[in-house]
Amino acid sequence: MAYWLFKSEPASFSIDDLAARPGQTEPWDGVRNFQARNFMRAMAPGDLAFFYHSSCSVPGIVGEVGICRAAYPDFTAWDPANHHHDPRASASNPIWSMVDVVLRARYPRPVTLAQLKACPALSGMRLLARGNRLSVLPVTEEEWHTIRALAHR
DNA sequence: GCCAACGTTGGC
């Protein structure tokens, strides 16, 4: 059982898009960064992840998803019509991976980036590390519970 | 729109 964080730009894909299909699993595809891919390969069904909105007016954690399928080939990589097409990828050499997620919680109010930064218990969080740009990140169990408490207060 | 930080690419 491990904890993670997924970033998404709400203009492209927001938690409301997930919430519009209740109970349905959603492939988390399009990740084209090796470190982020490797984190997804380390995920197992039952793991939990925060859903983070980036590049928007109020960046922050807006809910939780559950991992419901372990990493498998991201076939969007070898679809020439796909926005995240990678000409090096193919069915025999997938290169990229994705997992399936399902919405678990949508917070009534987001835990904003400003709140995260202001919380001393989260000072070591990878999300807050200088220059961090990874779209998939691990979260420690302590961080997970701290942030949940912020979400539910 | 700006800019810092970072990953990737490609020449050498």
Place this chain on the structure above:
DNA sequence: GCCAACGTTGGC
């Protein structure tokens, strides 16, 4: 293997 150039991310 080094490193400059480039593209991207993401907060502000």
